Amino acid sequence: MxxxxxxxxxxxxxxxxxxxxxxxxxxxxxxxxxxxxxxxxxxxxxxxxxxxxxxxxxxxxxxxxxxxxxxxxxxxxxxxxxxxxxxGPTEQADDTLLLLSRCCHPALTPASAIALTLRAVGGLTTAQIAEAFLVPEATMAQRITRAKRTVSGERFDRPGEVGAVLRVLYLVFNEGFTGTVDLAEEAIRLTRQLAAATDDPEVDGLLALMLLHHARRRARRTSAGTLVPLAEQDRSRWDTAMIAEGVRVLQAALARDALGEYQAQAAIAALHDDAASAEETDWPQILEWYDELLRLVPGPVVALNRAVAVGEVDGPLVALRQVEGLPEDLPRRDAVAAWLHERAGDHEEAIRLYRRAAERATNVAERDHLTRKAALLYRAWQVDTPETR
Missing domain, CATH: 1.10.150 (DNA polymerase; domain 1)
Known part of the structure; x- marks a missing residue:
């Protein structure tokens, strides 16, 4: 402004x-x-x-x-x-999607697509984008220039696939806050623009998903920056107005009977947000939505998240059998397996897996959280089973 x-x-x-x-x-x-x-x-x-x-x-x-x-x-x-x-309004809507489609062209790497979207559509400066991604401004400038050169060689006379745009916007959202610009809020702003310019329930599904996740932002970390798992968050700090908006957007999208992956993910997030406490979470219904999500986008990442719900509904041993069939190098596989072993009472194996998950963590907050989990469980294990050591 x-x-x-x-x-x-x-x-x-x-x-x-x-x-x-x-x-x-x-x-x-x-x-x-x-x-x-x-x-x-x-x-x-x-x-x-x-x-x-x-x-x-x-x-x-x-x-x-x-x-x-x-x-x-x-x-x-x-x-x-x-x-x-x-x-007129129709042309303006086409322009919004056309511009986003060009910035999210499949010829671009995800990192380049994100940078170009934030620069051309988000209106952020190169310096702001560089700070958000913790890289020198000159490096980001080169990345944006290469991205422009790539898409300049592509013919665009009509908007491309909405799905490609949604994937990039969700990547922007997941970057969170790392500089003077809150990328999660920027992603929500851009998704609102796209929702106003298009008539696609999956766009609304992504907007609802972002709102329902972002509503928990104040409870995700302690004042010292420590990561707080969902089950342990102070739910009085959740943004109830944002949750209500997310639910309204989701319900309108679901009413159109054209279910997509973002709507299914948003439904899962809504069920978590609806629970007054972790103990009141409707895990059977969450599992049903994970079944829908796995049908829509089958893959190991969804299967791993579904295993958490299986662990809550059918018990950790049933869930562990499903996790064992997933790739060894799957991100968060060790952390989920550790949690399931802990729930099953096998603390020695849980400690080993928590430590390995910490070694493989991709960010400091996650690494520190998993390291603390291993240390706390180890101390409790020492107290409970001194005769076995």
Missing amino acids: TDLGVDLRELSPQVLGVLVRRGADFAAAEDAVQEALIEALRHWPERPPDNPRAWLIKVAGRKLVDAQRSARARERRELRVHQEPEP
């Missing part, structure tokens, strides 16, 4: 989407939009336009044509900004 009373960060991706839809090269279009924004900051305080979005489209179009002429591009496309009518 500027002191002009206009949210330029909100308008920037809209204008970029219009230029891209009209056939402009992605990198050149973004440069033109940036120049138009500079012109806006220069002229608007004295003469604010009646329609800021139309003004930016017009000026960015001129900048783009000027750049094309000066470079004598052989395949210049005249945008004819003056002759074209202002896009």
Whole structure:
């Protein structure tokens, strides 16, 4: 938001989407939009336009044509900004999805797709994105430049697969908070935009999933930064308004009878959020949703998460038999197996697996949590079984 009373960060991706839809090269279009924004900051305080979005489209179009002429591009496309009518709601919706589709093109690596999405659609600076991913700004700038170069060679005249966009947005959400920008909140903001621009229940499913998970954010860590497992969280710190919104969005999506993986995941999250305590969690219904999820997206990750629910419903020994059939190198497999062995009373094996899971942890918070679990269980085991050592 500027002191002009206009949210330029909100308008920037809209204008970029219009230029891209009209056939402009992605990198050149973004440069033109940036120049138009500079012109806006220069002229608007004295003469604010009646329609800021139309003004930016017009000026960015001129900048783009000027750049094309000066470079004598052989395949210049005249945008004819003056002759074209202002896009209507349908075109604006297409522009939003088109821009996200380009940023999430399958030719890009997940890291590049995330960076380009945050830069072009989220309106974040390269420095902000670099800080969020804990890399030097120059490294992030190179990554974004390479991503622009990759997608500039791809033809885009209509939006691509929504699923690819949702996967990238969920990756952004899972990055969480690592700098001055809360990427989880940024992902929710972008998903809200996509939900408003499309008519897809899976988009609403992802939005609901994000809201239901993000509602627990204040309870996930102690004041010292220690990770707090879901079962041990202080549920009075959960955001009940956000949970209520997530449930409303989910119910509307499910009512359309077009179940997808994000709706199923959101249903599981809603059941967790609905429980006043860990003991009141409706595990049988959660297991049913995991069965649906496994049908929709069969794979070892879903099977591992389902095993946790099996452990709660049918007991740890039944769940362990399912975990044993999963790949040895599957992330979190050792941690889940350790928890199940602990529930089954085999503390020695649980300690061994907690320690191995800690060694394989991909972040410090998870490693420290698993290390503490192993240490606490070891001390309790020493007290309970001194004669076996």
